Amino acid sequence: xxxxxxxxxxxxxxxxxxxxxxxxxxxxxxxxxxxxxxxxxxxxxxxxxxxxxxxxxxxxxxxxxxxxxxxxxxxxxxxxxxxxxxxxxxxxxxxxxxxxxxxxxxxxxxxxxxxxxxxxxxxxxxxxxxxxxxxxxxxxxxxxxxxxxxxxxxxxxxxxxxxxxxxxxxxxxxxxxxxxxxxxxxxxxxxxxxxxxxxxxxxxxxxxxxxxxxxxxxxxxxxxxxxxxxxxxxxxxxxxxxxxxxxxxxxxxxxxxxxxxxxxxxxxxxxxxxxxxxxxxxxxxxxxxxxxxxxxxxxxxxxxxxxxxxxxxxxxxxxxxxxxxxxxxxxxxxxxxxxxxxxxxxxxxxxxxxxxxxxxxxxxxxxxxxxxxxxxxxxx
Amino acid sequence: xxxxxxxxxxxxxxxxxxxxxxxxxxxxxxxxxxxxxxxxxxxxxxxxxxxxxxxxxxxxxxxxxxxxxxxxxxxxxxxxxxxxxxxxxxxxxxxxxxxxxxxxxxxxxxxxxxxxxxxxxxxxxxxxxxxxxxxxxxxxxxxxxxxxxxxxxxxxxxxxxxxxxxxxxxxxxxxxxxxxxxxxxxxxxxxxxxxxxxxxxxxxxxxxxxxxxxxxxxxxxxxxxxxxxxxxxxxxxxxxx
Numbered sequence: 355x356x357x358x359x360x361x362x363x364x365x366x367x368x369x370x371x372x373x374x375x376x377x378x379x380x381x382x383x384x385x386x387x388x389x390x391x392x393x394x395x396x397x398x399x400x401x402x403x404x405x406x407x408x409x410x411x412x413x414x415x416x417x418x419x420x421x422x423x424x425x426x427x428x429x430x431x432x433x434x435x436x437x438x439x440x441x442x443x444x445x446x447x448x449x450x451x452x453x454x455x456x457x458x459x460x461x462x463x464x465x466x467x468x469x470x471x472x473x474x475x476x477x478x479x480x481x482x483x484x485x486x487x488x489x490x491x492x493x494x495x496x497x498x499x500x501x502x503x504x505x506x507x508x509x510x511x512x513x514x515x516x517x518x519x520x521x522x523x524x525x526x527x528x529x530x531x532x533x534x535x536x537x538x539x540x541x542x543x544x545x546x547x548x549x550x551x552x553x554x555x556x557x558x559x560x561x562x563x564x565x566x567x568x569x570x571x572x573x574x575x576x577x578x579x580x581x582x583x584x585x586x587x588x589x590x591x592x593x594x595x596x597x598x599x600x601x602x603x604x605x606x607x608x609x610x611x612x613x614x615x616x617x618x619x620x621x622x623x624x625x626x627x628x629x630x631x632x633x634x635x636x637x638x639x640x641x642x643x644x645x646x647x648x649x650x651x652x653x654x655x656x657x658x659x660x661x662x663x664x665x666x667x668x669x670x671x672x673x674x675x676x677x678x679x680x681x682x683x684x685x686x687x688x689x690x691x692x693x694x695x696x697x698x699x700x701x702x703x704x705x706x707x708x709x710x711x712x713x714x715x716x717x718x719x720x721x722x723x724x725x726x727x728x729x730x731x732x733x734x
Numbered sequence: 735x736x737x738x739x740x741x742x743x744x745x746x747x748x749x750x751x752x753x754x755x756x757x758x759x760x761x762x763x764x765x766x767x768x769x770x771x772x773x774x775x776x777x778x779x780x781x782x783x784x785x786x787x788x789x790x791x792x793x794x795x796x797x798x799x800x801x802x803x804x805x806x807x808x809x810x811x812x813x814x815x816x817x818x819x820x821x822x823x824x825x826x827x828x829x830x831x832x833x834x835x836x837x838x839x840x841x842x843x844x845x846x847x848x849x850x851x852x853x854x855x856x857x858x859x860x861x862x863x864x865x866x867x868x869x870x871x872x873x874x875x876x877x878x879x880x881x882x883x884x885x886x887x888x889x890x891x892x893x894x895x896x897x898x899x900x901x902x903x904x905x906x907x908x909x910x911x912x913x914x915x916x917x918x919x920x921x922x923x924x925x926x927x928x929x930x931x932x933x934x935x936x937x938x939x940x941x942x943x944x945x946x947x948x949x950x951x952x953x954x955x956x957x958x959x960x961x962x963x964x965x966x967x968x969x970x971x972x973x974x975x
Contacts, residue, residue, distance in 0.1 A: 377782040377793065382930075382938040383868040482932050492872050492913075494932045545742035545750040590757060591869065591876070593784035593791025595744040616784055617869030625745030653746030654796040661797060 358507035359424050359473060363457070365503050366418035371477050371496040372612075373409040376485035380616040386596070387489040388612050390468050390571060391632035393660065394432035394531075398472035400667050401429035401449050403519030408476030408511075409486035411502070413469040417460025418502065420471075422452045426510065427474040427519045433466025433533070433636055447530040449474075449522035466533040466636035474519055475510035489613060491572075525670035528663060533636040540648045540656070541599060541624035546589060549621035550601070554581045558599070558623060559645050563607065567639040571613040574634060576643060580605030583621060591619040597626030597634075609634060627653040629660045736764075739812050741805050746796055751808060752789040757878065760817075761788045762866050766943035767820035771811040779804060785942045786867045787876075824944045825862060828910060829960055830901050831951040832858075832923035839920035843886045843903060855950055857881050858922060862945040863908065873912030873930030873938040877946060880908040892918035899925040901948060910946075912938070923948070926961035928968045939968045 362369070372395065375388025389395040389412050396406040411418070417435040430437050430446040437444050438459050444450050452458070458471070479486050479497050488496025497506055524530065547555060563578035587603045594600070598610045600620040609626055610618075611634075626634055627648060637643060648656070740752040753768065754761040769785050772792070779799030784791040794804055832855045833840040844851045863877040870876075885906040893916060896902070900911045902919030911917065912929035925948075929939050940946065951957050 379937065380782055380784045380791075381868060381942060382872060382936060383870060383874050384872045384932075384937065483937060492932075494872065542743050542745050545744045590755075590787050591867070592750060592786040592789045593744075593748075595748040595791060595793075597745050615869060615871070617786055617867060622744070625743075625748075627746045629746075650743050650746055650801050654800070657746060657796060 357424070357509060359422065359426055359475070359510040361421045361423060361507040362418055362502045362504055363421050364419040365501065365506075366413055366460070367416035368414040369418045369502045370412050370488040370490065371409050371479050371502070371508070372412040372487045373485055374407040374487075375612065376483050376487050376489070376495065379483045380593070383616050384483060384494065385489055385492070385613050385616060387487040387495065387571075388485065389470065389487075390612055390635035391432050391470070393629075393632045393664070394468070395470045395472070396664055397447070397667055398429045398431040398470045399476070400664065400671055401431070401447065401519065401522045401524075402427055402472035402474045403449070403513065403517070403522065403671070404472055404474065404476045406664065408472065409479065410470050410472040410477060413460070413471060415463045415467055417463075417469060418458075419460075420458040422454055422456050422458070423507070424454050426452050428452050428458070429472045429519075429522065431470045431472075431530075432632075433469040434464045435469040436461040436464060437469075447524050449519040451520065467638055468635055473510050475513050478509040478511045487612075491613065519671070522671045525666050528666060533633065535638065536642045536644070537633055537637050538644050538646055539630050539634050540627045540646050540653070541597075542627060542650055542653055543624050543647055544622070545592075545595075545598075545625070546621040547623050549584055549589065550623050551582045551584055554583070554623065557581055558607070559647060561644075563643045563645075565637045565639050565641050565643060569639065571611055573611055573614060574609045574637070576607045576609065578606070581607060581623060587620050589619060589621050591617050594618045594622070595625055596628065597631050598622040599624045599626065611635060627656060629653070629656045739809055741801075741808075743801065744791065748791055748793045749801060749804065750789050750791055753812075754788045757787045757866065759864050759878070762864065762878075763820055763823075763943070764812075764815065764817070765790055766823075767815050767817070768808070768812055770821065771815060772808060775807075775811060777804065777807050777811070786869070823864075824941075825947055826940055826944050827947050827949045828901075828925045829927060829951050829957075830859070830923040830925045830948045831954065831957045832901075834954075836957070837901070837921050837923035839886075839889075839902075840922045843884060843920050843922055846886050847883050849883070854884060854922065857884055858903075858908065859948045859950050862947050865940050865942050865944045865946060867942045868938065868940070871913065871915065872932070873940070875909060875940045875942075875944075875946065877907065877909050880906055882906060884908070886920045888918040889920065892916050896921065897924060899927065899929065901925060924957075926951075926957050927964045931968045934968050937968075 372389040375386040399406050399408045427449045429449050440456050482495040493499035557579050561579045563576035566575035566577050568575050581601045594610050599607045600622045601607050602620050742750040744750050753764050765785050779794040782793035840851050844854045863879040865875045866878050867876045886903050888904045896911050896917045898914045900921050901923040902921045904919040
């Protein structure tokens with residue numbers, strides 16, 4: 355049982371425990387929840403020496419005041435909420451050593467909406483339906499199913515022998531993102547663009563929308579030119595993907611985010627690509643949004659670049675250690691072991707060995723994905 | 735005659751797979767048959783599935799598969815899907831105490847339908863309802879099959895809080911509230927069993943594709959007794975059915 359590592363002195367506007375989301379239970383009507391800007395949370399985790407899908411704190415516009423009860427390391431990413439450690443400014447997008455007793459506070463948002471705090475080891479709250487994310491409306495997951503309050507204390511998990519995350523930073527060729535106040539958001543048309551007039555698609559792509567003050571983790575409401583349906587907004591209720599641009603009867607789009615309901619009955623003209631969900635989430639009320647359309651294949655290429663950025667950060671952080679994992683083939687199964695021979699992944703089959711060949715293998719270990727070219731030789 | 739599947743891209747990590755254009759038990763049964771096949775065959779890259787009336791939202795990891803590959807595999811599974819081989823649905827009984835403080839709108843529904851309260855109970859509990867899908871809130875079932883005779887308009891002013899387990903009617907739908915929430919449905923009864931528990935696996939008593947039968951409870955004493963055993967969890971006693 356781990357002891358408390360941090361204590362909330364003041365909670366800020368809306369501070370919740372989030373990870374990469376709760377998948378597998380949408381069929382029971384359980385929303386995915388999870389960080390709005392998953393990329394930023396994953397980057398924070400890597401910098402703090404954690405698995406990418408560890409739980410951290412998502413902070414909204416007004417950051418919390420947090421007292422640390424043990425020596426640890428942290429990494430801050432996402433929105434710049436003005437972080438201070440014992441009243442002195444500290445950098446974001448790199449690991450910072452924090453002594454027991456230190457106070458983390460924030461002196462005001464400068465850029466973006468959702469800031470992320472990763473603490474080495476990861477926030478340790480119970481795993482509910484496979485995730486530590488908080489779904490506040492349903493009182494599910496996180497810390498007691500709710501937003502953090504003053505005097506809550508949170509444990510972190512043991513670091514499990516990983517090296518200390520000292521001086522972890524972005525590789526030289528990567529800069530910290532600037533979110534700004536004008537956001538170009540890429541969408542794939544559909545699933546129900548056919549329910550709209552041809553002009554409606556032109557309106558969506560050719561106009562500027564502003565983010566409404568009535569936006570939250572469930573969805574971002576936009577204000578701008580009306581988007582016309584062909585024959586009404588209602589369809590037979592179906593699944594609601596992340597980033598769906600649904601258009602109710604008033605013609606003002608709503609983009610569905612982490613806390614969205616799992617199903618809905620409004621037609622969805624387009625869907626924001628996964629790589630741009632974080633950017634959209636960092637848009638403040640009254641910020642300007644412009645849409646551009648890409649194909650599914652283009653969106654996949656953009657996502658691959660995005661994943662490469664995370665891999666580059668891992669490589670910079672882990673240095674040679676990232677290269678020291680080897681693959682062993684046992685029948686059809688690949689097992690990943692580290693250089694001391696310790697098994698670090700359960701067997702995962704990604705392909706069958708049919709002949710001697712060089713195969714590309716992919717193994718996910720503690721949320722980190724490794725890709726290899728493997729020389730396959732038959733054992734006999 | 736079975737229509738071809740329609741694939742509608744839903745961003746870069748999900749695709750809507752449509753099986754038809756109507757809300758009917760046969761289409762919905764194929765939805766569940768196809769979903770079972772996708773899970774059983776462990777189609778590469780698929781990480782979540784949301785079955786609805788006539789479609790499935792398939793979430794996939796584009797780092798592990800491509801959309802054409804996924805579509806080809808799902809189409810193949812659909813071609814091989816034999817209607818008679820789709821697993822027989824479960825029927826889940828939901829014990830319900832009708833009327834009184836547990837179903838404050840039973841009288842209204844009866845009056846609106848020109849029936850006695852007992853006739854409403856007999857009709858409502860005499861039908862097996864299909865769970866077409868779940869959504870709206872955790873554990874909430876969209877049920878089909880309510881007798882048109884019982885269709886009743888919603889309340890003009892929704893109640894601020896409806897207790898968990900409330901069984902209601904809204905227009906031509908009937909349903910059961912898994913957790914306490916505000917709502918405008920006409921309440922005809924309440925069930926003492928827990929419908930949703932985030933700690934249980936699976937967390938919901940019902941799943942899409944099940945049938946639901948409301949079984950009248952004779953007395954408040956029996957209701958309270960069932961409520962006591964319901965504390966043991968949402969799946970307690972399931973094995974006996």
